[in-house]
Each structure stands twice: as structure tokens, then as C-alpha cells.
Amino acid sequence: MKRSERYFRENIEKMVELMRTQAPEHHFEFRDPFWVLITTILSHRTKDEVTDSAARALETRYRDCKGLSEAEYDDVLKIIGKVGFKTVKAGRVIGAAKIIREQYGCSVPSSIDLLVQIPGVGRKTANVVISDSFGLPAIAVDTHVQRICYRTGISKSQDPEETEMIMRRIVPEALWVGLNPMMVEFGKNICRPVGPKCDICAIKEYCNYYDSNKGKESGGKKKQSRD
Numbered sequence: 263m264k265r266s267e268r269y270f271r272e273n274i275e276k277m278v279e280l281m282r283t284q285a286p287e288h289h290f291e292f293r294d295p296f297w298v299l300i301t302t303i304l305s306h307r308t309k310d311e312v313t314d315s316a317a318r319a320l321e322t323r324y325r326d327c328k329g330l331s332e333a334e335y336d337d338v339l340k341i342i343g344k345v346g347f348k349t350v351k352a353g354r355v356i357g358a359a360k361i362i363r364e365q366y367g368c369s370v371p372s373s374i375d376l377l378v379q380i381p382g383v384g385r386k387t388a389n390v391v392i393s394d395s396f397g398l399p400a401i402a403v404d405t406h407v408q409r410i411c412y413r414t415g416i417s418k419s420q421d422p423e424e425t426e427m428i429m430r431r432i433v434p435e436a437l438w439v440g441l442n443p444m445m446v447e448f449g450k451n452i453c454r455p456v457g458p459k460c461d462i463c464a465i466k467e468y469c470n471y472y473d474s475n476k477g478k479e480s481g482g483k484k485k486q487s488r489d
Contacts, residue, residue, distance in 0.1 A: 263473055265415045271432040273468055277414075278437055280464035281448045288443035291317060295370035295395035296327050296362060299377075300355050302387040307346040316342040320355070327368035331359035354382035372396045385423055390442065399438040401429045406449030407442060413453060415470035 270277075291314040292298050301317040319341045324330040330338075339352040358380050362370055370391065371377060377388035389402035403411070403422040407429075411417040416432070417425040433441065452459050458471075466472040 263470075265468070265470060267416075267428065267432060270414075270416050270468075274416075274432050275434065275437070277465050277468050278433070278441070278444075281452075282444055284452050284462075284464050285444045285447035286451060288447050289314075290394065290443070292321070293395060295372075295391055296359075296368070297321055298395045299358060299362075299370055299383070299387065299391050300330070302390045303354055303358060303382050304342060304345050304351055306351075312344050316345050327359050327362050330356060331363045333359075351382070357381055358383065370395070372398060374400070385426060389426070393439050393442060397439055399435045401426055401433065401438050402442040403429065404442065404446065405455075406446045406453075409455065410445055410449055410453045413458075413471035414465065414468060 289310075292301055297317060300320065301313060304316055305313040320330060320338070323337075323341060324333055333356055335352055335356060338356055339348060342348050342352060342355075345351055361380050362368055372392055374385065374388045374392060377383050377391060378385060386402045386404055389400040390404075392398045393400040393402060401407075403426045408417070408420070408422050408425055411425050411429065412420065417428050419425055419428075452463050460466055460469075460472050460475060463469070463472065
């Protein structure tokens with residue numbers, strides 16, 4: 263069965279409800295918009311625990327937007343040493359802090375259009391800041407959300423921005439806040455990149471991937487999936 267966008271629009275609320283039952287509570291290292299922004303910039307291709315540790319170390323050293331904007335590149339590079347693409351990200355977090363300080367008086371804007379003008383900030387990062395910090399409706403599509411959407415058939419695209427637009431069409435706006443953290447945890451624990459737990463997945467009846475595999479690859483015992 264190949265499911266249509268209309269099918270998912272009609273069933274998405276139930277799917278979200280079911281995913282919540284298998285998603286542990288998400289850990290937020292920060293709620294402050296500035297540090298959520300910095301943490302999310304650091305997070306690309308980096309494990310959460312490494313990202314959180316690096317961001318917390320930056321916050322401990324520099325305290326706020328002003329402090330980080332005045333930081334030396336080499337000092338920041340040492341602090342975020344375990345983060346992926348550290349040489350690029352060290353410059354980006356300092357640059358982001360300078361822009362937030364000089365253009366917005368160290369008050370992070372709650373606008374996607376303004377946030378994505380900051381080098382290193384894409385729609386995913388902007389949406390995380392808007393939803394997780396400001397509590398405003400936004401859908402961030404990271405690797406976990408993209409994987410879940412592609413496997414189920416919600417999105418036939420591998421492009422996160424296209425997937426975001428699809429999600430915006432089918433998910434009621436009242437469910438947008440908190441959707442990304444919940445799906446992240448569901449993706450880590452159930453719809454994993456390797457060895458998805460299809461046999462116990464609460465949304466398997468809505469999933470194209472499950473229809474094709476019938477849970478045979480669950481537990482990583484068979485051929486790995488290609489997301």
C-alpha cells in the first residue's frame with residue numbers, strides 16, 4: 263500500500279499520539295534562545311551528548327551573547343574540540359554572536375526569515391529556536407524527522423526543506439510545538455537509522471517501510487535500510 267498525502271493528513275494526529283507513547287522525555291540543555299541557537303549550530307553531524315557538553319562549556323566560559331561575540335577563535339576551537347566540523351563551527355558561533363549583538367542588541371529574533379540570514383543557520387536551526395525557545399509554531403526537520411517521514415511515506419523527498427513543507431500541510435498547527443523533540447526521541451529509540459524496532463513500533467500500520475519489510479530488519483539482524 264502506497265499512502266497518499268491525504269491519507270497522512272487524515273491519520274497524522276493518531277500517528278503523533280502513538281509516537282508520543284514510545285518517545286522518552288527529551289533533554290533540553292538550554293531554553294534561552296541564544297544558547298539554543300548556538301547549540302543547534304554546533305549539533306550538525308555531532309552526537310547530542312558531545313554537542314550539549316560543548317555548548318555548556320561555551321556558556322560557562324562566555325556567559326552570554328556579548329561574551330561569545332568577543333571570544334578568540336582559537337579558544338572557542340579548543341572548547342568545542344570534539345564537535346564535528348569544529349573549525350567551521352568555531353567561526354560560525356562567534357560570527358552568530360556578533361550578528362545577534364550588533365544587529366539585535368543580543369536579543370535573538372523570533373523570525374525564520376531573520377534567523378536564516380545568519381551564516382550557518384538554516385531552516386532547521388531557525389525552526390528549533392522558534393519552537394523550543396519561543397514556544398511558537400514551527401516544524402524543524404532534522405535527520406530523525408526526515409528519516410521517519412521518508413520511511414513512513416509522509417515525504418517522498420530526501421530534502422528536509424521539502425519535507426518541512428509537507429509536514430506543515432498535513433500536521434495541525436496546534437501540534438507543531440514540541441513535535442521535533444518528540445520525533446527525535448522516537449527516532450533514537452524506535453525508528454533508528456540502523457536496526458529500527460519495527461516489530462514493536464506503534465505506527466507500523468501507517469508505514470510504507472514496514473509494509474515492505476514486515477519488521478524483518480528489526481534489531482539490525484538483516485540488511486540495513488537505506489534512508
